[in-house]
Amino acid sequence: xxxxSKLKLGIVVALVTLGGTVLAGIASVAGVVLTxxxxxxxxxxxSMNIPAAEFKDTIHDTNRTGVRATCAxxxxxxxxxxxMLVTKTKAGIKDIYGEMTGVIxxxxxYEKERYGMAVQVWTxxxxxxxxxxxxxxxxxxxxxxxxxxxxxxxxxxxxSGGMTCIDCHFxxxxxxxxxxxxxELKVAK
Amino acid sequence: MKTTxxxxxxxxxxxxxxxxxxxxxxxxxxxxEIKKSGCLTCHSxxxxxxxxxxxxxxxxxxxxxxxxxxxxxxITASKEHKQHLKTKDEAQVKNVVxxxxxx
Numbered sequence: 001x002x003x004x005s006k007l008k009l010g011i012v013v014a015l016v017t018l019g020g021t022v023l024a025g026i027a028s029v030a031g032v033v034l035t036x037x038x039x040x041x042x043x044x045x046x047s048m049n050i051p052a053a054e055f056k057d058t059i060h061d062t063n064r065t066g067v068r069a070t071c072a073x074x075x076x077x078x079x080x081x082x083x084m085l086v087t088k089t090k091a092g093i094k095d096i097y098g099e100m101t102g103v104i105x106x107x108x109x110y111e112k113e114r115y116g117m118a119v120q121v122w123t124x125x126x127x128x129x130x131x132x133x134x135x136x137x138x139x140x141x142x143x144x145x146x147x148x149x150x151x152x153x154x155x156x157x158x159x160s161g162g163m164t165c166i167d168c169h170f171x172x173x174x175x176x177x178x179x180x181x182x183x184e185l186k187v188a189k
Numbered sequence: 190m191k192t193t194x195x196x197x198x199x200x201x202x203x204x205x206x207x208x209x210x211x212x213x214x215x216x217x218x219x220x221x222e223i224k225k226s227g228c229l230t231c232h233s234x235x236x237x238x239x240x241x242x243x244x245x246x247x248x249x250x251x252x253x254x255x256x257x258x259x260x261x262x263x264i265t266a267s268k269e270h271k272q273h274l275k276t277k278d279e280a281q282v283k284n285v286v287x288x289x290x291x292x
Contacts, residue, residue: 170236176234179236180235
């Protein structure tokens with residue numbers, strides 16, 4: 001009789017642990033997904049109201065086809081789950097600390113930091129050959145017939161590797177800061 | 190005498206306020222026309238993009254008498270610089286030229 005009780009206890013403990021692990025796993029995945037939504041990014045932190053408002057009515061927000069790219073599409077890597085989780089963890093910790101200490105909690109502070117924040121993002125994009133842009137935009141699949149003559153000529157530069165998307169296509173989702181742009185940035189690759 | 194002088198000085202400064210606001214409104218109108226005409230596809234105010242920044246254009250034409258005319262031709266009639274301002278209104282064109290040259 002004693003043996004059965006121990007076995008039953010063992011089974012219950014194992015099932016509870018398994019159930020708890022499964023629930024924790026589901027909660028983690030839900031957390032990762034929910035913290036990558038446009039709604040979360042633009043409203044969870046007060047300071048993000050500013051870039052969210054600037055994003056409104058830009059080409060990635062609203063366009064002919066209604067196909068959109070929102071916060072996580074451009075700012076979080078998609079090429080590997082590990083890279084995605086590492087970026088979210090690092091940024092999340094930094095951003096929560098920043099929000100709690102009010103680094104950009106007023107319009108004036110935000111404007112003061114705008115250039116530095118832009119350079120952070122441009123640097124990553126230059127180091128990765130605009131990897132997040134190329135998650136949706138495949139240069140070899142761009143139909144030249146649907147592009148203006150100017151665009152067609154300029155995109156030729158992509159083939160030689162001399163330029164990357166962000167070199168010209170900056171300030172398109174958020175207001176452009178004052179100062180040198182991606183082409184003038186010295187970036188260690 | 191002193192009070193009169195103070196009033197006059199205050200009046201002069203008071204006039205400067207609406208003048209300053211008018212200038213700001215011109216900047217906003219110029220920026221809107223520039224955006225509407227698609228200039229920002231190739232130009233940025235201070236960063237190098239496809240074309241030179243407005244700051245570098247202003248620097249290039251600083252102190253030159255023909256600067257305004259050169260810029261105006263470029264953005265309204267040039268065959269090389271095929272992209273032109275959408276507006277044909279002389280005053281608005283002049284405003285945009287002034288905006289660029291004052292960056």
